[in-house]
Amino acid sequence: MSMECAQLPLAGITVVDLTRVLSGPYCTMMLADMGARVIKIENPDGGDDSRQVGPFVDGESAYFASINRNKESIALDLKDAGDRQVLERMLATADVLVENFRAGVMEKLGFTWEDLHARYPRLVYASISGFGQTGPYRARPAYDMVVQAMGGLMSVTGEAGGNPARVGVSIGDIGAGLYATIGIQSALLKRVQTGLGERVDISMLDCQVALLENPIARYSATGGVPQPLGTRHPSITPFDMFATQDGFIVIAVGNDALFGKLCDALGRSEWAQEDRFATVPARNEHHVALKACLESRLADATTAEWEAILEAAGVPHGPMNTVPQLVSNPHVRARGMILEIGIGDGKALQVAGNPVKFGSTEALSGVRNPPSLDQDRDRLLAEFGG
Amino acid sequence: MSMECAQLPLAGITVVDLTRVLSGPYCTMMLADMGARVIKIENPDGGDDSRQVGPFVDGESAYFASINRNKESIALDLKDAGDRQVLERMLATADVLVENFRAGVMEKLGFTWEDLHARYPRLVYASISGFGQTGPYRARPAYDMVVQAMGGLMSVTGEAGGNPARVGVSIGDIGAGLYATIGIQSALLKRVQTGLGERVDISMLDCQVALLENPIARYSATGGVPQPLGTRHPSITPFDMFATQDGFIVIAVGNDALFGKLCDALGRSEWAQEDRFATVPARNEHHVALKACLESRLADATTAEWEAILEAAGVPHGPMNTVPQLVSNPHVRARGMILEIGIGDGKALQVAGNPVKFGSTEALSGVRNPPSLDQDRDRLLAEFGG
Known part of the structure; x- marks a missing residue:
């Protein structure tokens, strides 16, 4: 196998990552797992909120660790002039900017699409928000639970005749992270043709609607309101x-x-x-x-x-x-779907691997641990400090 | 807005689509919604299995219609020499081949990655299967329900203290379709650098493991077995x-x-x-x-x-x-997330729209109806019939 073939597919792509908690970090984990360089910008006051979410191993958040491998970290105050200059120098050479603030926050910070596109025309600018950059709910805050409920998914999940149930994973966030990854890659492919970056606008609620494709079509075809069915498929038996x-x-x-x-x-x-x-x-x-x-x-x-x-x-x-x-299943292990990363005082944490497998690249064996807050500061300032 | 900017991002990409039922068709719907040309190859004996899955509108499957818009259809018998020549001529100019047969079926049909890569070096060859192309379960058949159960998602979904529940949508299939879309686009981006296509190997079970990222990390950190929690978040309150x-x-x-x-x-x-x-x-x-x-x-x-x-x-x-x-919600409507397509005897079916929104392209207003079986035969044979 040549070195070229063995390279991960997104090698050479640089992502400036302003995201926090889950939807955005899941997206940038996917990009990082596939070879992109992801520079995670964290607020100096504690960093990504999810660093405070349990469970903890030796004081380190397993929630954070699960979705932030293979990233670099630097703490920047987006209201500080010097720190903004560092960010701007990153954007000048980056391929992608991803953020998941509430709609309107980036504009208040002075980072509008129009302005950044004018200055960095090749930059793909992706936003993930609860409700998107347009529409009557655009300024509302949201979380996974909110969009699972508003998006109808809870109304079709749970025991037949019983209470609605939340999907046991944060599919409101993860779904948005996956569609955002698709949007960013589409924009990068379009840039190959046009030379220009693109605005990608991902709404968590939109993504729930997309996942509901079958209940929506069933309702439209029959007028019947889709209900929780326990473990039964709605239209195939057994x-x-x-x-x-x-x-x-x-x-x-x-x-x-x-x-x-x-x-x-x-x-x-x-x-x-x-x-x-x-x-x-x-x-x-x-x-x-x-x-x-x-x-x-x-x-x-x-x-x-x-x-x-x-x-x-x-x-x-x-x-x-x-x-x-699941974690001990021999097939899951053989597929490289359980990775071990370092956490806390030299302990190992098992996390889910990347399901996007390529025939000519080995499993991502050299996974880099999630960063401590600001761990790459000196090196990044040397590169982007001006 | 220039014509160039208004073009959908995957315009110019041609996908030969051998997929059936849900995981593969969901993937190729995403690609088609973003501008790729998708040529759906169906078996002459009834076509895609999902054409037989209800509910029906004037005899047409709403299940099929929901995920096959914007595609062309031709019926080809993959064991017939003449039909195989038509397929080969398509592959000679296509960018992507997607299939979701059980692992091993494409090889039995004589369409191995090694052979197709040698003949069509730029072709991206993506497979979606229940368990992937490697590992002890690779030859097993699977469906959504199977991987939701094996992948642990059912074990964390449902009422607290109650029975496990299936997620009310086919996230086993749709998840695989999303990760496959990401894999295909990654391979297309890599091809820009290398000039070579790539083998993409998506396992539905792997994708469930990936969605379980938080329960896996929680279990690894604490040893506690994640359980259904009804509607409560596992580590954030309220x-x-x-x-x-x-x-x-x-x-x-x-x-x-x-x-x-x-x-x-x-x-x-x-x-x-x-x-x-x-x-x-x-x-x-x-x-x-x-x-x-x-x-x-x-x-x-x-x-x-x-x-x-x-x-x-x-x-x-x-x-x-x-x-x-959900379907009548003003915000969902304003975001263009409910599309109408034609079905049956001139009726309209409401289906979920594409949540990947781009700033410089209008909503996909000109959606093309799902194809009837073999509807594009004459035009496609004129183009690829040799």
């Missing part, structure tokens, strides 16, 4: 979690041929011949009866026994893993 | 849904200053002075008591009344919207 003799197994059968294989594997081939189970629409209509049939048979063996039988039969299935089971 | 006089409101307070503003807005400034509520760790420890305090006061007014009070106070909050409330 696509659910089922009790076995000793636990739970998910079975995901998306077409009639697979349903036949499932019935054969269970020793109940006759079910596939019944009119009420013969097609996807029929199985959707009779999902309660079908679940009862399936669980009556699944109770005869353990999850591990059914896993072996369904694997041999080629029927999509899987156990429900807890986080400890 | 960050939850609360009952009001007539419904629910989400309040999301991430730091002590905001907590002070919340207490002032509720007319209960003294709460912020109590030791048990003074810091994030203290509020986390006493979250049950704090929720009781807050709901005792929130019961005095309606959700709408509290919204007005909290908005004036600058405290992040929001109502819990159902899908109908």
